[in-house]
Amino acid sequence: MAYSLITFQDPGTGKPRAGLESAGRVLPLTDTVLDLPGHRVTLESVIEHWDKAEDQLDRLAEDSAGAGWLDYADLTVLAPLQPRQILQAGANYRQHVIDLAVSHRDADETEEEVRARTAASMDRRAEGIPYFFIGLPTAMASATEDLVLPGYSRAHDWELELAVVVGTRTFRVGPEEALDSVFGYTMVNDITTRDLVFRKDMPAIGSDWFRSKNAPGFLPTGPLVLPAKFVDNPQDLTVTLRLNGNTMQDESTADMIFSAARLVSAASQQMPLLPGDLILTGSPAGNGAHWGRMLRDGDVMEGTITGLGTQLVHCRDEVAP
Incomplete structure (x- = not known):
């Protein structure tokens, strides 16, 4: 059962x-x-x-x-658990990265040229190592809590993701053994404030994930944790997000550049992973940046991943004090 x-x-x-x-x-x-x-x-x-x-x-x-x-x-x-550590994989879905490249292409490039060039770069990247950044447990919320959209921006975006729940202390394991360290899987919506991702005052520094991803409630998590023994293949799940009933994301985890096993292995090379830690595996194509439509007051996000229940999150604007 x-x-x-x-x-x-x-x-x-x-x-x-x-x-x-x-x-x-x-x-x-x-x-x-x-x-x-x-x-x-x-x-x-x-x-x-x-x-x-x-x-x-x-x-x-x-x-x-x-x-x-x-x-x-x-x-x-x-929220099902309170992890000590949260690692987040960036740009880990092939189609997502290609779509982003198309949306930022130069005027003298065709969409077909950009897609072909980016697809080739994804093939090369798959032979390298994943990109990780750190999330904060204080950003977590339940799968049904209202999401308060901070008033300092109008560019808050959704990113539904499969998350790995670490089961045992894991340090420097190979991809072949990595899934033995996994307790199970849960669902996370990695909310991102797009206009804070890059520091305009410090362009040489790069991405500012601290400010763009860690506001209160920016990691709706759960509702459940499904033990790994009930998941035949984490690369054969469907990630679906609907906004006000309209399907925005609908992709298989097979589109990941780095599989769940490779992510766990890569993360464990730098730091010991602890029981209950979360590793977010990246978000598929179809976020707000792709559609040219950010989250607004009154929006309702419904997220599902095969076997992991349903998130239902209502958005509301922050009320100024």
Whole structure:
């Protein structure tokens, strides 16, 4: 029986509670339900002590009609976990990079020339190493929290992404072994303020990901974490984002330049990855910069990735103090 893990607001105490979700039902994971000797039951402790938790959860998931289970629809689902580290892969979808190159082409170049040139450069890049930058856990939000659009810009953009959840301490592994270190997968919308990506006052410095990507709520995450054993192939999932009902992104993870395994391996060469860390794998074609349309007050984003549930985020303008 397939199942996922969530964090939700306990209806009785109002405090965060880990839950086992199966077929639209949720079992609160209390110390009496799940035995993790010496550890309080949280989604983070389940990940870190998966060797003790997995068999117990497998058995519990077989009885989703039993006593103690709640209806998922009745719960307030929170961001599933609080990682210590967030790594984000940039420009990792082939078609996305090609589309961006076309939108910024010189007047004397045709679209066909730019597409061919960029496609060739993507082939060369795939033989190199991924591009990473750091995200902040304080930017995380749940899959249904309103997104407050900061008033200092009108260029806030969406980027729905598959995120890898690290399962074990991982340092300098090869791509062949990298997926053994993965606990599971979740969904993240990596909101970006486009006109802050490059510092006009310091052009030689390059990208300013700190200011452009880390405002409160800029990483809607979840709603769930799906254990890796229920994902046959992370390169065969569909990433779809609809804005006010209109499909903007709809792409297979097969379009990644660097696979999930190669991203985990590459990230682990520089730093130890820790249980519960997130590695965002990049966003496919179809963000607002491509469509010439940024997020506005009243917009509704609906995000789905195969097997990872649904995000439903309402946008509203920041109210000046």
